[in-house]
Amino acid sequence: xxxxxxxxxxxxxxxxxxxxxxxxxxxxxxKTAGTLARSVKRNLQLADGSPLAVELGNFILRKLGNxxxxxxxxxxxxxYPPKFNYYAxxxxxxxxxxxxxxxxxxxxxxxxxxxxxxxxLAEPDEYEGGELQVEGPFGIQAVKLAAGDMVLYPSSSLxxxxxVTAGARVASFFWIQSMVQNDSSRVLxxxxxxxxxxxxxxxxxxxxRLLKLTGVYHNLLRQWAVT
Ligand code: NI
Numbered sequence: 001x002x003x004x005x006x007x008x009x010x011x012x013x014x015x016x017x018x019x020x021x022x023x024x025x026x027x028x029x030x031k032t033a034g035t036l037a038r039s040v041k042r043n044l045q046l047a048d049g050s051p052l053a054v055e056l057g058n059f060i061l062r063k064l065g066n067x068x069x070x071x072x073x074x075x076x077x078x079x080y081p082p083k084f085n086y087y088a089x090x091x092x093x094x095x096x097x098x099x100x101x102x103x104x105x106x107x108x109x110x111x112x113x114x115x116x117x118x119x120x121l122a123e124p125d126e127y128e129g130g131e132l133q134v135e136g137p138f139g140i141q142a143v144k145l146a147a148g149d150m151v152l153y154p155s156s157s158l159x160x161x162x163x164v165t166a167g168a169r170v171a172s173f174f175w176i177q178s179m180v181q182n183d184s185s186r187v188l189x190x191x192x193x194x195x196x197x198x199x200x201x202x203x204x205x206x207x208x209r210l211l212k213l214t215g216v217y218h219n220l221l222r223q224w225a226v227t
Contacts, residue, residue, distance in 0.1 A: 001136070001153075001154070002134060002141055002143065002151055002152070002153050003073045003144060003151065003152040003153075003190070004112075004143070004150070004151050005067065005069050005073070005139060005149065005150045005151070006145075006146075006148075006149050007148055007149065008060070008063055008064065008067060008070070008119055008146060008148060008149065009060070009063065009064070009121075009147075009148040009152045011120070011147070011148060011190045013059075013063075013148065014121055014148045016105070017056055017121055018121060018170065020052055020056065021046070021052075021056070021121065021170055022170075023047055024050075024052055025047060026044035026045065026046060026086050027044065027046075027047055027154045028044065028045075029041050029042070029043040029044055029045045029085060029093075029112060030042075031045070032045060032048070033173060037093075037096050038083050039094075040092075040093060040095065040096055040160075040227025041088070041093050041094070041096075042091050042092050042093070043085050043087045043091040043092070043093060044085065044086040044087075044088075044182045045083060045084065045085045045086070045160075047087075048081070048082040048083065049103045049105055049106060050056060053081075053082075053084060054081070056082070056084065056172070057081045057083075057172070057174075059081035059161075060119065060172060060174075061079060061081075061082065064076075064079070065227045068197075069152075070152075070208075072193045072194065072197075072214065073152055073186075073190050074152060074176050074177060074178055074186075074189055074191065075178045075179045075180050075221070075225070076116055076176050076177070076179070077078060077176075077177045077178060077179045077226070077227060078109070078111045078112075078176070078177040079111070079174060079176050079177075080102055080104060080111045080113075080173075080174045080175040080176070081104060081105075081174065081215055082119070082172045082173070082174040083172065083173055083174060084121075084170070084171070084172050084173075085170075085171055085172075085173060086090070086168060086169070086170050087130055087161060087164040087168065087169040088127075088135045088164055088167065088168040088169070089102050089125075089164070090163045090164065090165065091163065091164050091169075092129075092160075092161055092162060092163040092164070093160055093161040094160050095135075095158050095159070095160040096158070096159070096160065097155070097156065097157070097159075098113050098116055098155045098159075098175065099113065100112060100113060100155075101113070102175055103119040111175055111176075111177045112181070113115075113155035113174040113175035113176070113177070114154070114155060114175075114176060114177055114178040114181055114183070114186075115152050115155060115175065115178060116152070116154070116155045116159070116173065116174075116175055116176075117150055117151070117152050117154070117172075117173060117174050117175070117176060118132055118143070118150065118151050118171050118172075118173050119148075119149075119150040119172040119173070120144075120145045120146065120147050120148070120149055120150070120171050120173060121127055121147055121148075121170040121171050121172060122147055122167075122168060122169050122171070123146060123147045124144050124145070124146065126167045126168065126169075127164050127166060127167030127168055127169045128164065128165045128166040129162045129163050129165045129166075129169075130144065130161060130163075130164040130169035131143065131144050131161070131162045132144070132159065132160075132161055133159060133160050133161075134152065134153045134154075134157050134158075135157055135158040135159065136157060138156075139213060144211065152184075153181050154174075155175060156183070167192065171195055179221075179224075179225040179226060179227055180221070180224045180225060180226075181226065182206065182224070185224050188220075189217065189220060189221060189224070192213070192216070192220070193217055195213075196210070196213050196214060196217060217221060
């Protein structure tokens with residue numbers, strides 16, 4: 001399931017990001033491509049661990065920690081430090097599945113990729129092409145969101161970024177190890193949580209039906225969560 005999360009960054013924050021990123025030194029994305037990706041990846045990336053990547057990445061992580069929709073959808077356990085990429089001049093990333101386990105640079109921690117995230121940092125009208133296409137059970141879904149919006153999708157899915165034929169596509173991307181590894185279990189919890197949030201304003205806080213549903217949510221999460 002693709003889950004869009006609007007307004008992870010405000011337009012003001014995007015502007016500040018872009019001022020810094022547009023002046024940054026980008027390097028060939030092939031440096032970090034695995035053997036499978038080498039033949040299909042053509043883009044630029046900010047060096048992992050560079051002061052700018054760390055600064056902006058930490059800012060994104062702080063925003064996500066306070067984003068109830070993200071927390072509900074991802075149930076994050078570990079998050080890979082956000083990376084940044086830049087596609088222009090026909091830049092593309094052909095169909096691939098993300099690596100399952102990612103070692104965090106400079107540490108002895110690794111992150112199992114349950115969910116992949118793309119945070120768009122360019123407006124859709126700044127570039128042509130550059131769609132994120134994700135293959136799911138109901139076919140291919142194309143995603144091209146407003147700057148500041150983010151999409152979550154299963155890391156197990158085949159996906160690609162189509163060639164950017166004009167302008168530049170700037171984005172942040174990273175992976176999330178969820179407390180609930182199984183996609184369909186996590187989606188059930190997300191649907192239940194969102195439904196509870198939706199009906200809560202219409203009910204008294206001590207409504208026994210609401211208390212029971214909330215209990216069901218937490219007791220399922222207790223059964224399924226691995227921390
Ligand atoms: Ni990917």
